Amino acid sequence: MRFSYIVPRKKTVLSSEVILLLTFFSITFLMLFFTYVFILFKDYQFTSTKKELAIKKEQLNKNIDSMKSKILFIEKQQALSERIYTKNIVLKDSIKNMFDLVPDRIVLSQVHLLENGLIFYGVTPTKDVYNFMLNAPLKSIFHRTYTSFYPTKGGWLNFVSKNYIDVDLIESANEEDVDDES
Amino acid sequence: MGVKLNIAKYFEFLYNKVFVNIVSTRTTSTVYMEMINSKGVVISSVDKHFKTLELDSKMKDFIEQYTQETPFYYISTIDSSPLQWATSEVKNVNKDKNSLVRCYENSWSYNIANNSMEEIIERYKDIGLDFLFSPFSLLAYFFKEKIDGDLAMYVLVTEDYLTLTIFENSKLLYSKQIETESNNKDYELHHLELDLSTDEDEEDGFADIEDIVDIDEETEESIDLDDFGDIEDLDALEDIEEFSDDKVEEKVKSDEKISDFDTDYRRFTLLQESINNYYQDSKYKSDFIETIYIADSVGVSGDLKKYFEEELFLDVYVRQLDLAYEICDMAKMELK
Numbered sequence: 417m418r419f420s421y422i423v424p425r426k427k428t429v430l431s432s433e434v435i436l437l438l439t440f441f442s443i444t445f446l447m448l449f450f451t452y453v454f455i456l457f458k459d460y461q462f463t464s465t466k467k468e469l470a471i472k473k474e475q476l477n478k479n480i481d482s483m484k485s486k487i488l489f490i491e492k493q494q495a496l497s498e499r500i501y502t503k504n505i506v507l508k509d510s511i512k513n514m515f516d517l518v519p520d521r522i523v524l525s526q527v528h529l530l531e532n533g534l535i536f537y538g539v540t541p542t543k544d545v546y547n548f549m550l551n552a553p554l555k556s557i558f559h560r561t562y563t564s565f566y567p568t569k570g571g572w573l574n575f576v577s578k579n580y581i582d583v584d585l586i587e588s589a590n591e592e593d594v595d596d597e598s
Numbered sequence: 599m600g601v602k603l604n605i606a607k608y609f610e611f612l613y614n615k616v617f618v619n620i621v622s623t624r625t626t627s628t629v630y631m632e633m634i635n636s637k638g639v640v641i642s643s644v645d646k647h648f649k650t651l652e653l654d655s656k657m658k659d660f661i662e663q664y665t666q667e668t669p670f671y672y673i674s675t676i677d678s679s680p681l682q683w684a685t686s687e688v689k690n691v692n693k694d695k696n697s698l699v700r701c702y703e704n705s706w707s708y709n710i711a712n713n714s715m716e717e718i719i720e721r722y723k724d725i726g727l728d729f730l731f732s733p734f735s736l737l738a739y740f741f742k743e744k745i746d747g748d749l750a751m752y753v754l755v756t757e758d759y760l761t762l763t764i765f766e767n768s769k770l771l772y773s774k775q776i777e778t779e780s781n782n783k784d785y786e787l788h789h790l791e792l793d794l795s796t797d798e799d800e801e802d803g804f805a806d807i808e809d810i811v812d813i814d815e816e817t818e819e820s821i822d823l824d825d826f827g828d829i830e831d832l833d834a835l836e837d838i839e840e841f842s843d844d845k846v847e848e849k850v851k852s853d854e855k856i857s858d859f860d861t862d863y864r865r866f867t868l869l870q871e872s873i874n875n876y877y878q879d880s881k882y883k884s885d886f887i888e889t890i891y892i893a894d895s896v897g898v899s900g901d902l903k904k905y906f907e908e909e910l911f912l913d914v915y916v917r918q919l920d921l922a923y924e925i926c927d928m929a930k931m932e933l934k
Binding site: 425427429431 | 671677698702715728732735928929932
């Protein structure tokens with residue numbers, strides 16, 4: 417039932433002080449909320465970045481391992497090449513020395529280089545020339561030397577000289593040297 | 599906005615409600631304050647009289663002292679201006695742009711002039727108004743169990759005005775808002791004298807009517823004593839037996855009775871004129887009125903009843919009414 421000419425004013429529990437207080441708390445709450453959301457976002461961002469970095473790290477580790485293996489392989493190759501190079505140099509020097517050993521009067525037709533030995537094929541005017549001028553140095557170098565001759569049509573002698581170094585003897589000699597030094 | 603309203607409704611149960619009810623005469627205001635809890639039980643009530651019509655700082659401070667306790671406070675007043683009326687029409691009542699209309703149970707309507715309402719709203723603009731009641735609706739609400747009966751006249755008697763209605767089976771036949779002659783300049787002068795002699799407003803319970811009577815008594819007493827002072831100038835009072843103290847007191851009481859007699863007779867005369875208008879005007883059915891119900895907010899004397907009974911042969915029923923309390927009751931009804 418309406419008796420009054422006018423309608424009552426809208427009543428609110430929010431006085432100006434309460435509105436001020438609520439505004440303050442709302443702003444504070446919103447700031448906290450946005451900070452929380454920002455932290456959550458950053459946390460998510462960091463987590464995803466961390467995962468990406470972990471994957472990258474794993475990939476890099478794999479790459480490093482691969483590189484390491486490659487480096488190792490290359491180092492081995494390098495060492496092998498160096499060894500081969502050294503061996504070749506040594507061989508070259510040995511061959512040079514070997515050819516220096518050969519006197520002018522003896523003509524070599526073939527030379528077989530073995531791992532522990534050397535085989536000469538050639539022509540000598542005489543056995544003596546061979547024995548004195550080539551066989552003597554060969555004997556001083558190799559442990560065992562076997563030579564066979566057979567005559568040619570021109571009166572010279574073809575020869576085959578097989579020379580071997582006993583590795584066991586060298587190793588034992590080296591061991592003895594080490595023992596002596598110690 | 600809806601959400602805000604719902605929040606207010608939700609919180610309404612947590613707060614007490616304060617009803618501030620202001621009843622103004624031409625020179626005084628009575629503020630009746632009632633605080634109820636969420637269950638509708640009255641926690642406290644207080645009223646205070648202010649010797650001003652306008653909302654002064656004292657009255658404002660007194661009201662704000664209570665309204666600051668809760669956001670759910672309702673300020674109500676009643677329109678005592680003569681620029682209001684009631685009609686039996688309920689259709690096309692909104693056509694008048696110069697007045698505001700309300701329908702009472704869709705059977706009759708009561709109006710207030712816009713400028714009168716604006717004046718009241720302006721008067722209380724510092725504290726605001728929630729309810730503005732019409733004396734017609736108050737009268738109908740006060741006699742709600744009677745107006746649906748046979749033809750009878752219903753009168754609201756206040757200090758400043760008389761509100762007269764004639765109802766038959768809840769149908770409004772006649773209405774009039776009458777200013778009483780007690781609002782003349784002499785009356786205001788008496789109150790002005792009283793204001794000058796009284797420093798503080800008084801605060802009490804439901805003693806408004808008694809206070810008003812007391813004020814009248816004091817006023818009359820001061821006039822009588824002044825009158826005797828004039829006589830004293832002419833003759834030696836102590837030598838005259840008729841003007842001893844006992845005689846003066848008897849004279850004061852006698853004058854009080856004369857004053858009440860005058861006021862009530864004035865009211866009777868005004869009401870009698872209105873009844874004659876009702877009988878004589880051809881637009882009214884003019885059935886014979888047998889009963890008159892008087893809502894008495896000022897404490898009328900038995901003389902008024904006697905006048906109606908002896909001169910108009912009416913059955914008179916006088917029911918005491920506290921205007922501020924009734925306004926409070928209506929404000930509560932509005933919120934239900």
